[in-house]
Amino acid sequence: MSEVPVLKSGGPTDEKVLAGLIGRAPVFKSIVTSLPMLASSEGAVLITGETGTGKELVARAIHSLSERASHPFVAVNCGAFVETLLESELFGHERGAFTDAHARRHGLVAQAAGGTMLLYEVDTLMPRAQVALLRVLQEGYFRPLGAGAEQHSDVRYLAATNAPLDRMVQAGSFRADLFYRLCVFSVGVPPLRERVEDILPLAGHFLEKHVSSPGPAPGLSAAAAEALLAYDWPGNVRELESAMVRALPAARGGTVEPEDLGLPGIPGRRAPRLLPEASPTYKIQKRRVVEAFEQQYLRRLMSEHRGNVSRAARAAGKERRDLGKLLKRHGLDPRRFTA
Ligand SMILES: Nc1ncnc2c1ncn2[C@@H]1O[C@H](COP(=O)(O)OP(=O)(O)OP(=O)(O)O)[C@@H](O)[C@H]1O
Ligand SMILES: [Mg+2]
Structure with missing residues (x-):
């Protein structure tokens, strides 16, 4: 974060953000109660739950309640791109980095500067992208495709999945080091039933x-x-x-x-x-x-x-x-x- 704390401005008040989360089940209420604490941290949050349970809503609430609220919230569907495209989407590319790279382009990590990025379907990340993400999560540095120098972007990371990521780690299909980086905190949103x-x-x-x-x-x-x-x-x-x-x-x-x-x-x-x-x-x-x-x-x-x-x-x-x-x-x- 910048040295002067960014004051929240223009966005909805914290009360309004929390009021948008409907539910009175004790498990749901305890999630809502934990959100201000999660918002005050810079650690990554892994949000798990079946499809449609409200993972993205929880992620947006964490962002809106945080000091990053006046900066961008960027959600990336990790499953929507083939490996190289995901990397260029996230980290950007130099002109000529690959056949269709006609111009230099900033990636989403750069666009999210000062704000929050939600990586959803994070379980679908391919091995190379997992390595690149680990580096940016650990140190904030990344290298746009075709670029010589690394760049820095101050982003808070949230991740969402409906897959059992811990079991994927045991089975060797998801990097343990990335997993532990992503789940500094974890929130499990229970199914509606x-x-x-x-x-x-x-x-x-x-x-x-x-x-x-x-x-x-x-x-x-x-x-x-x-x-x-x-x-x-x-x-x-x-x-x-x-x-x-x-x-x-x-x-x-x-x-x-x-x-x-x-x-x-x-x-x-x-x-x-x-x-x-x-x-x-x-x-x-x-x-x-x-x-x-x-x-x-x-x-x-x-x-x-x-x-x-x-x-x-x-x-x-x-x-x-x-x-x-x-x-x-x-x-x-x-x-x-x-x-
Ligand atoms: N507690 C809630 N209060 C109000 N609206 C909710 C709540 N939970 C979910 N919703 C709404 O339900 C829809 C689905 O929620 P969301 O997109 O957050 O689910 P998700 O867990 O990210 O699903 P997927 O894994 O399929 O991406 C959204 O329109 C969201 O606003
Ligand atoms: Mg979603």
Whole structure:
């Protein structure tokens, strides 16, 4: 970093960054809580998790919360280039370095100066690129293709993968030295099916995010909420977001029903199913049932009391404030029940 600390300016506030990370499962909350600490360090962070779990979102949050926030955030898909192209993409090249190099070009490492680089699908790096990356991670130096001299760029590195990198190290397909450089810190983002409590808040968030007509976003019917909780989400949060986008036109300002979701196993326009559901653990299955019970209970309670939280709380034997919190957690707006 430069000697004078770079003051964050212009970007979203830290509160706003953290508020964009939706989820209330304890595992997810502990990730969110760790982000400011990760942001204050210069060590590399290895972010692991299945596809669509939110690895890139976590990486962007670390950048936005850091003193590098006003500098570039550059994400590179390591799997998208053949070996030499990746190197020229990362490190740049001199004119004439290879057949198509008609002009000198700065690479992404130079463009990311002062900022953060996310290397995703880092498991796909070929051996030569692994060596080159190790050097830049260790010392900040790199050599553009065809260049005589090395260059320096001050970049913080984050990496993401959905492959078991530690096992790849054991098997000899990923360099151990690079692995240890990349995982100074590590964050494992669990699949959505292991954080059932996040499903409905995320669903509500995406309905609001993608609703096109003015006015309130549609809500989920009790049956739709149950269907979302029962599904195992092989595509994780990304798949949930797609399901909400799919449901919106059919819901038209009203209520999303199970058949609008297009989930495998539910009649309607189905999305392709990737993996058969393995038997979930006891703990996960229990949380699903509890979550579904709370949804049903709260909906019935609120309908019976026509959205009157005080009366509903009395009937349920709960403090008004606690019931209010519970409703909020479940994304249930009492005003929906006044009719
Ligand atoms: N907790 C969350 N709150 C809000 N949005 C989320 C959350 N998690 C994921 N998303 C959204 O879901 C989508 C997928 O997330 P992201 O791209 O970060 O996944 P990923 O783990 O990088 O996936 P891949 O491995 O396939 O690249 C994005 O649109 C992201 O904004
Ligand atoms: Mg991603």
